[in-house]
Amino acid sequence: MDDEFNKVVEFHGHVCPGLAIGYRVAKYIKGHCDKSEDEELVAIVENNSCSVDAIQQMLSCTFGKGNLIFKDYGKQVFTFYCRGDSKALRIYFKGEMPKRMGELQEKRSKNQLTGEEQKELEGLRQSYIQYILNANDDELLSIRSVNLPEPEKARIYPTLTCEECKEGFMEIKGRTACGKVICMDCFETLVDKCN
Ligand SMILES: [Zn+2]
Numbered sequence: 001m002d003d004e005f006n007k008v009v010e011f012h013g014h015v016c017p018g019l020a021i022g023y024r025v026a027k028y029i030k031g032h033c034d035k036s037e038d039e040e041l042v043a044i045v046e047n048n049s050c051s052v053d054a055i056q057q058m059l060s061c062t063f064g065k066g067n068l069i070f071k072d073y074g075k076q077v078f079t080f081y082c083r084g085d086s087k088a089l090r091i092y093f094k095g096e097m098p099k100r101m102g103e104l105q106e107k108r109s110k111n112q113l114t115g116e117e118q119k120e121l122e123g124l125r126q127s128y129i130q131y132i133l134n135a136n137d138d139e140l141l142s143i144r145s146v147n148l149p150e151p152e153k154a155r156i157y158p159t160l161t162c163e164e165c166k167e168g169f170m171e172i173k174g175r176t177a178c179g180k181v182i183c184m185d186c187f188e189t190l191v192d193k194c195n
């Protein structure tokens with residue numbers, strides 16, 4: 001494990017296959033898209049699991065800056081848009097987990113692992129992580145360039161004051177219920193009362 005990976009582990013809190021996946025994807029992008037500073041690079045991620053933490057830590061694509069876009073598709077797909085370039089890179093992680101590892105993980109989720117199997121799973125997991133960290137790019141990543149309309153920049157909206165809780169909220173997130181303009185929090189609790 002190199003220094004760069006150690007930093008990602010520190011950020012994420014543990015070592016796992018998902019984190020290794022994100023690390024390989026981010027590393028590839030670092031070498032192939034030189035505008036990885038700040039707002040220039042936009043990542044569109046199709047899952048919200050461990051891998052995305054590596055994308056955030058290594059490429060500085062974060063929710064706060066608006067250059068991390070989440071699509072809830074449950075896929076290990078990551079698309080990167082370098083602002084200024086007309087093309088985006090779409091990366092699909094195609095590395096396969098050992099079959100036996102999948103079986104044991106399923107058993108674990110049902111609390112059916114014996115002590116022996118627990119050890120076996122841990123061993124498989126470690127070697128799978130090593131595999132992800134060391135295999136060639138073309139063995140792990142399916143990469144193609146795609147045309148993508150430029151993602152919108154983070155926009156700033158005016159703040160309104162909720163007529164119910166008196167807290168400020170972003171204008172476009174407002175709702176009306178009970179004849180008042182209110183925030184989402186209040187809408188969730190008031191909507192049933194007024195209808
Ligand atoms: Zn993890």
Ligand SMILES: [Zn+2]
Pocket residue numbers: 162163164165166167182183184185186187
């Ligand atoms: Zn409110």
